[in-house]
Amino acid sequence: MTVSAAQFVDRRFARLVTEFDRLFRRPSDGGGALAVYLHGEPMVDVWAGFAHPEVRWARETVAMAFSTGKGVASTLVHRLAERALIDYDEPVATYWPEFAAAGKERITVREMLTHRAGLHRLRGLLPGPIEQFFDDAAVTAALAAAAPDPRHLVTSGYHGVTFGHLAAELVRRVTGAEFTDVLRSEIAEPLAAEELWFRVPRSERGRIATNFPRLTVAGMDWERGSRLLGRTRFAAAVDLTPVGFAEFISDPRLHDSVMPGLNGVFSARALARVYGALANGGQLDGYQVLRPDTIERMAQRQVFTPDYVLAFRIPWALGYHGVPMKPSKSDPVSAFGHFGLGGSGGFADPATGMSLGFVTNRLGGRLTPLGDARLARLGALAHNLARAA
Numbered sequence: 001m002t003v004s005a006a007q008f009v010d011r012r013f014a015r016l017v018t019e020f021d022r023l024f025r026r027p028s029d030g031g032g033a034l035a036v037y038l039h040g041e042p043m044v045d046v047w048a049g050f051a052h053p054e055v056r057w058a059r060e061t062v063a064m065a066f067s068t069g070k071g072v073a074s075t076l077v078h079r080l081a082e083r084a085l086i087d088y089d090e091p092v093a094t095y096w097p098e099f100a101a102a103g104k105e106r107i108t109v110r111e112m113l114t115h116r117a118g119l120h121r122l123r124g125l126l127p128g129p130i131e132q133f134f135d136d137a138a139v140t141a142a143l144a145a146a147a148p149d150p151r152h153l154v155t156s157g158y159h160g161v162t163f164g165h166l167a168a169e170l171v172r173r174v175t176g177a178e179f180t181d182v183l184r185s186e187i188a189e190p191l192a193a194e195e196l197w198f199r200v201p202r203s204e205r206g207r208i209a210t211n212f213p214r215l216t217v218a219g220m221d222w223e224r225g226s227r228l229l230g231r232t233r234f235a236a237a238v239d240l241t242p243v244g245f246a247e248f249i250s251d252p253r254l255h256d257s258v259m260p261g262l263n264g265v266f267s268a269r270a271l272a273r274v275y276g277a278l279a280n281g282g283q284l285d286g287y288q289v290l291r292p293d294t295i296e297r298m299a300q301r302q303v304f305t306p307d308y309v310l311a312f313r314i315p316w317a318l319g320y321h322g323v324p325m326k327p328s329k330s331d332p333v334s335a336f337g338h339f340g341l342g343g344s345g346g347f348a349d350p351a352t353g354m355s356l357g358f359v360t361n362r363l364g365g366r367l368t369p370l371g372d373a374r375l376a377r378l379g380a381l382a383h384n385l386a387r388a389a
Contacts, residue, residue: 006059010043012389016381017046023360023374024049024057030362031057031209032343033268034378037276038386039353040284045269051209051361062195062267063209063359064249067160068345069264071338072183072196073167074113074298074319075274075289079186081109082294085174088113088318092166095173102147112166113319114302115156118148120309121239122161130244134253140165151308156316158309160240164198164261167319179258190287191277193270200255200265208255208265209361211342215246236309264340271346271357275337279348279355295350299336323347323379335383343372347379354386 009017013036020034031049035042047057080086086095088110093100099107107117125142126132133139143162151157159166168179175182180199188196200208223246226238242248254263277284281292290298303316315322323335337347342363348355356379364372 006045007047008042008045010038013043013382013385016378016385017044019381020046020378021048024362027053030212030360031061032063032358032360032362033057033061035268035272035357036382037272037279037284037355038389040276040280042272043354047268049362053210057209060207061209062197062204062207062265063344063361064211065264065266065271065344065359066262066340066342068266068271068338068340068359069198069260069262070163070167071320071346072187072264072266072271072274073164073171073179073260074338075278076171076179076183076186077109077113077167077319078290078294078298080171080174082290086170092117092170096144096169098141098144101145104148107148107152109170110302110318111152112163112170114316115159115163115307115309115314116152116303117159117166118150118152118157119143119146119162119166120149120157120159120236121146122242123239125242130242130248131253133242133248134251134257136165136168136258140169144169149308154308155305156303156307156309156314157236158240158307158314159261160237160309161259161261164259168198168258168260179260187274187289188270191270191273191284191289193273195265195267195270196274197265198258198260198263205252205255209359211250211361211363213363215249215363221246234311237311240309266344266346266357266359268346268357268359271359272355273357275346275348275355275357277355279350279353281350299334299350323349335379339375343374345375349383349386352383352386354382356382 024031027050031051033047036044049057051057051061089108093105171179277289282290298318301315304313307314317336320336323337334351335347335349339345344359346357358375
């Protein structure tokens with residue numbers, strides 16, 4: 001059934017849209033968009049709430065989705081691996097010789113994709129003002145020169161921002177082209193998923209929803225909260241972001257950079273189409289993104305030990321995390337994808353053939369942008385509806 005001239009809901013997923021609409025009933029709830037594919041066919045394409053104060057979310061609205069971009073970047077890496085341009089078990093330095101510095105000569109692509117490169121630190125990586133972190137080349141060169149955290153030999157350490165710089169440089173080294181150009185030609189354009197942006201075209205920046213509230217930790221200023229966090233078992237997480245991170249992510253210059261671990265700007269529709277292919281044997285609308293055997297390999301759990309940054313177990317696959325969609329009674333172990341700070345995310349569930357993309361500008365709950373449960377609730381319901389469809 002159609003709910004407006006532009007929004008669409010298959011009646012089998014009507015309950016999901018009802019739940020989605022409940023999330024954005026007040027202006028203080030912000031806004032968001034939700035898209036679902038099932039066996040390569042669109043089931044849901046809806047939006048609700050506010051993109052800006054007093055401005056409603058529209059079909060063309062997009063949102064910054066933070067770490068959600070890691071899954072998009074990983075999908076591109078797997079396309080190159082499928083063509084034998086990348087071998088998961090080769091050292092990163094085979095393709096990027098400068099990466100071998102400071103004892104990193106044996107770190108493999110597989111380890112990089114599973115957050116075991118020991119390069120989680122962004123805080124203090126570059127000296128001087130935070131503006132230096134807008135310089136992608138400078139950050140990437142500093143990562144190549146950096147010594148790895150020795151804990152990478154034991155377990156994963158979430159590369160909150162740096163993952164994207166590493167993936168983008170690997171793509172550039174093996175293709176000889178810019179990451180954004182390869183993403184556009186390999187995935188975005190063939191899938192009609194244009195709104196997969198890391199460097200947002202200036203002509204499209206008016207479409208980006210305003211994020212709010214200001215980033216805090218437990219209701220405190222980000223830096224003060226980070227200092228307190230540094231006294232706990234989550235101390236390593238403080239190093240994920242540079243000093244002044246709350247101001248950094250609201251600076252318009254962020255959209256001039258290419259940071260696939262942080263600054264992806266997407267529509268829910270574009271995310272659902274990428275993951276829709278991955279949930280459908282790698283194919284959507286006649287375009288084969290990846291072969292089924294590649295999807296099976298890349299979705300296999302590689303690490304499930306306590307992450308030294310996040311301080312709990314993360315089921316890392318090759319560039320994605322597993323998606324246990326609690327509080328569903330059934331746990332779809334085949335689901336994989338990536339969530340982002342504030343609540344956005346996307347995933348594929350090959351077991352049901354379903355994919356889901358969700359973007360929002362309301363960054364988490366009242367106390368923290370972390371641990372947001374909206375996507376988990378929507379995913380659990382969508383999974384159950386897909387099984388019954």
